Amino acid sequence: MLDLLKKHFGYDQFRPLQAEIIASVLERRDTLVLMPTGGGKSLCYQLPALRFDGLTLVVSPLVALMKDQVDTLKANGIAAEFINSSLTYPELSRVQRRVQRSAVKILYVAPERLALPGFLDFLAALTVSLVAVDEAHCISMWGHEFRPDYRNLVTLRRVLPGVPCIALTATATEQVRHDIAEQLELTQPQEFNASFNRANLTYRVRPKRNSVEALTDLLNEYRGESCIVYCFSRKSTQDLATALGERGLSALPYHAGLDNAVRSETQEKFIRDDVPIIVATIAFGMGIDKPDVRLVVHYDLPKSLEGYYQETGRAGRDGLPSECTLFYSYGDKVKQDFFIDQIEDAAERRNAQDKLARVIEFCDLQTCRRKHLLAYFGEDWQQDNCEGCDVCLTPREEFDATIIAQKILSAVVRTGERFGIAHLSQVLRGANTKRVRELRHDRLSVYGIVEDLSDGEIKEVANLLQAEGLLRKNSREYATLGLTPAGRVFLKNREKLTLARTKRDEPAPRAPPGSDPAQVWRRHDAPASAVDDASDPALFEKLRVLRRRLAEERNVPPYVIFGDVTLRQMAAYLPQSRESLSHISGVGAAKLEQWGEAFLGVIRSHADEQGLAERPVPGARRGRESPGSGASRQGSTYAATKQLLEQGRSITEVAAERGLSVRTVVGHVEKLVGGGEDVDLGPLLPVSARLEAIRNALERSGATALAPVKALLGKDYTYEEIRLVRAFMRQTQ
Ligand code: ADP
Ligand code: ZN
Numbered sequence: 001m002l003d004l005l006k007k008h009f010g011y012d013q014f015r016p017l018q019a020e021i022i023a024s025v026l027e028r029r030d031t032l033v034l035m036p037t038g039g040g041k042s043l044c045y046q047l048p049a050l051r052f053d054g055l056t057l058v059v060s061p062l063v064a065l066m067k068d069q070v071d072t073l074k075a076n077g078i079a080a081e082f083i084n085s086s087l088t089y090p091e092l093s094r095v096q097r098r099v100q101r102s103a104v105k106i107l108y109v110a111p112e113r114l115a116l117p118g119f120l121d122f123l124a125a126l127t128v129s130l131v132a133v134d135e136a137h138c139i140s141m142w143g144h145e146f147r148p149d150y151r152n153l154v155t156l157r158r159v160l161p162g163v164p165c166i167a168l169t170a171t172a173t174e175q176v177r178h179d180i181a182e183q184l185e186l187t188q189p190q191e192f193n194a195s196f197n198r199a200n201l202t203y204r205v206r207p208k209r210n211s212v213e214a215l216t217d218l219l220n221e222y223r224g225e226s227c228i229v230y231c232f233s234r235k236s237t238q239d240l241a242t243a244l245g246e247r248g249l250s251a252l253p254y255h256a257g258l259d260n261a262v263r264s265e266t267q268e269k270f271i272r273d274d275v276p277i278i279v280a281t282i283a284f285g286m287g288i289d290k291p292d293v294r295l296v297v298h299y300d301l302p303k304s305l306e307g308y309y310q311e312t313g314r315a316g317r318d319g320l321p322s323e324c325t326l327f328y329s330y331g332d333k334v335k336q337d338f339f340i341d342q343i344e345d346a347a348e349r350r351n352a353q354d355k356l357a358r359v360i361e362f363c364d365l366q367t368c369r370r371k372h373l374l375a376y377f378g379e380d381w382q383q384d385n386c387e388g389c390d391v392c393l394t395p396r397e398e399f400d401a402t403i404i405a406q407k408i409l410s411a412v413v414r415t416g417e418r419f420g421i422a423h424l425s426q427v428l429r430g431a432n433t434k435r436v437r438e439l440r441h442d443r444l445s446v447y448g449i450v451e452d453l454s455d456g457e458i459k460e461v462a463n464l465l466q467a468e469g470l471l472r473k474n475s476r477e478y479a480t481l482g483l484t485p486a487g488r489v490f491l492k493n494r495e496k497l498t499l500a501r502t503k504r505d506e507p508a509p510r511a512p513p514g515s516d517p518a519q520v521w522r523r524h525d526a527p528a529s530a531v532d533d534a535s536d537p538a539l540f541e542k543l544r545v546l547r548r549r550l551a552e553e554r555n556v557p558p559y560v561i562f563g564d565v566t567l568r569q570m571a572a573y574l575p576q577s578r579e580s581l582s583h584i585s586g587v588g589a590a591k592l593e594q595w596g597e598a599f600l601g602v603i604r605s606h607a608d609e610q611g612l613a614e615r616p617v618p619g620a621r622r623g624r625e626s627p628g629s630g631a632s633r634q635g636s637t638y639a640a641t642k643q644l645l646e647q648g649r650s651i652t653e654v655a656a657e658r659g660l661s662v663r664t665v666v667g668h669v670e671k672l673v674g675g676g677e678d679v680d681l682g683p684l685l686p687v688s689a690r691l692e693a694i695r696n697a698l699e700r701s702g703a704t705a706l707a708p709v710k711a712l713l714g715k716d717y718t719y720e721e722i723r724l725v726r727a728f729m730r731q732t733q
Contacts, residue, residue, distance in 0.1 A: 033169070084110035203324050230300070417474065
């Protein structure tokens with residue numbers, strides 16, 4: 001399987017669960033996959049398709065995406081076609097004839113086709129090996145994207161009895177999952193639920209002040225890269241796109257009110273890297289599959305955390321570090337409240353209020369945003385510091401909160417647990433306002449007892465007290481505060497309390513804005529296994545230019561040629577022969593054949609100009625090399641390592657004996673295992689508690705890279721240990 005993966009897709013490793021899912025499909029079992037956007041779902045049916053004798057039929061509702069998906073497969077040398085309403089009649093019959101001649105391995109079809117009896121007859125007469133149902137939640141009425149057309153799939157299943165089915169989705173509750181299995185008549189499906197953590201995404205919430213300027217600075221940090229800015233209203237998308245344009249940023253608006261033609265043109269420009277920034281209402285995104293979106297901004301509040309997760313999920317599908325920033329102001333909340341109040345149906349209104357309250361809660365967090373987001377989707381994230389959200393990244397300091405906590409809690413009690421923090425703060429700070437006087441809160445003993453803190457600081461402590469479980473919101477929609485039982489005990493016993501707040505005089509970390517490309521580059525450093533060291537930004541730019549030219553010639557999106565990970569690796573390792581180019585992630589045999597020389601040309605001339613030499617690609621599988629080439633020399637170094645290990649030496653001993661680093665020896669072990677050699681990893685593994693921790697982190701991390709796994713585990717764990725455990729997991733799969 002790894003050989004097919006390298007040959008056809010150019011990748012060296014599977015992403016979490018891919019190997020297991022593929023194994024299940026190859027056993028011809030019905031399979032149900034829940035995996036986040038960017039998790040790598042497509043490969044789960046595309047790779048088995050290459051192994052099966054017959055056709056793999058892929059049902060997908062995203063008609064606009066089919067062509068790009070098929071082009072991507074074709075670029076990898078895989079015979080794929082699609083059938084949807086965009087084909088002319090002659091095109092349709094050409095595709096059908098090719099399919100009948102078994103000249104096609106993977107066929108994408110739109111679900112509405114399945115309602116045509118003629119089409120079902122056509123399918124029934126073929127040898128179909130696998131049916132893949134993408135966006136499978138569309139079949140469920142419980143889901144939010146129900147497509148009546150998906151009900152045709154039942155007929156399809158019956159027309160193709162005994163053909164295994166894989167259903168894939170990124171959004172499904174327990175109920176929807178159950179519904180999918182039932183509707184598709186899956187027999188004892190194997191279920192795979194991947195972690196919904198997107199390890200390569202960094203989540204930030206910023207106060208919405210001077211917001212156009214702040215947004216401009218942020219976008220400038222990502223100059224030249226693809227960014228999406230989500231806004232609340234159609235009008236604001238237009239105004240904001242114009243404002244950004246005036247500030248020298250190329251941005252286009254996108255919303256459901258635009259003419260169809262304009263909309264698809266805008267989308268196309270974004271996909272083709274002609275326009276880097278789209279300012280959109282949430283209508284944008286469903287129909288795009290762009291893997292290299294580096295920044296998603298919520299300029300206004302999202303309506304729900306589900307929406308927020310889905311929209312931010314469009315960033316960094318290729319696994320490279322990407323950012324999600326939300327601008328938050330209280331004024332925006334009030335604005336949203338106003339719209340929600342207009343909803344006539346009472347149940348619907350309550351629901352909207354509830355969803356919004358969860359968004360506000362997320363914005364106010366003083367604890368890890370990732371943990372909170374995952375908990376919202378029912379996932380228990382164990383790490384204390386994710387190193388990928390503003391809360392975790394902001395330096396914190398501990399302070400003695402005993403007195404201020406007592407004051408805030410007392411104020412809550414004295415005012416009858418009926419007020420929000422804004423009013424409480426006024427009372428505590430002794431504000432002489434009409435409302436305070438009317439409520440006679442100026443006569444309370446807590447009036448004016450806080451002198452040295454601002455409203456913002458009091459609010460921060462109140463949020464911390466909520467996180468600590470001493471205070472709680474009385475209801476979801478009104479932000480009035482009450483004491484928890486623990487809060488009452490605390491107040492009664494006068495216990496000591498230490499809290500960690502944002503370090504004073506130190507604003508949240510953020511690279512200074514600037515358009516210096518080198519600087520931007522450093523900020524976006526790729527994860528360790530994608531690009532180990534500094535890569536060359538100038539070369540990356542040259543490679544991007546070439547990629548765009550080739551894409552234009554072929555009339556496909558640039559990422560169909562090569563993804564960013566591939567270009568960054570090229571710019572890091574400067575491969576100058578076909579052989580070394582083939583070790584770069586994303587360079588499969590077909591792409592090497594078609595574009596290898598073109599990219600090598602650019603790399604060679606850049607290397608000559610700058611006097612740079614090629615560097616070995618770490619961790620690349622060299623399984624495809626013929627014997628007698630460099631591989632056999634390397635083969636013997638692996639064999640030497642293997643021999644010593646078989647004699648019972650530890651990794652450190654082998655390293656010492658052979659004059660190699662531990663890292664290199666671990667690399668040998670990975671190669672040996674990857675090449676199917678029988679190496680007993682048992683004695684090399686860490687003790688079981690550590691092994692479990694690493695295994696857990698590997699399974700949870702949604703990325704291909706080791707860096708996020710390391711980040712999860714912390715300083716106590718070494719890369720070598722992680723790599724050994726990963727090899728072990730592969731071996732036992
Ligand atoms: P999903 O459908 O789950 O959102 P995709 O199948 O579109 O995800 O994959 C997202 C990106 O990850 C694509 O660019 C794909 O080529 C890449 N990818 C998938 N599997 C791997 C892998 N094993 N190694 C490296 N990249 C991968
Ligand atoms: Zn965090």
